[in-house]
Amino acid sequence: MKLLNQIKEKVRKLKAEIQVLIFAYSDKRTPLLAKLVIGITVGYLLSPIDLIPDFIPILGLLDDLIIVPLLIMWSIRLIPPYILVEARKSVAENPRKLQKTNWIFAIIVLSIWIFLLYFAYQKFGDLIFKYL
Known part of the structure; x- marks a missing residue:
């Protein structure tokens, strides 16, 4: 249980870096890949x-404990150090709160998921229903 709490704490710290990533993203000097x-x-x-819905026991936490931290760490490694320092300073001076209320973004993401599901159905639908 102690290990799980330590992991969750590290994930919280990494999620705090999201604001830093947003500031770094808006910097013109940040490389395109970053x-x-x-x-x-x-x-x-x-x-x-989520790729793995949170209501699935144990597996639902995998994206929060594995996928998200890996993406954050990868992003941070791609950003030049001097941009990271400036972004962290900007976040310290002007903290923002991220909200999941952007409906336009939600519609775009939902459209991508629907497209991917449709593509998977077109490609593998016959195979799936053959065994049902």
Whole structure:
């Protein structure tokens, strides 16, 4: 139980870095690959849909304990150190709160998921229903 609490604490600290990533994303000096990974990371965090739904026991926490921290760490590694320092300073001076209330973003993410499910159905639907 103690290990799980330690892991959760590290995840909370990593999630605090999201604001830093958003500031770094808006910096013109941030490389394109870093911006792409930051966009995926923030998009996944703000997405109303998880790869593994939270209501599934134990497995539901995997995205919060594995996928999200890996995306955050990858994003941070791609950002040049001087931009990270400036972004952390900006966050310390002007903290923002992230909210999951952006309906336009939710509609875009939902549309992507529907497209992916439709594609999977078109590609593998016959195979799936053959065995049902």
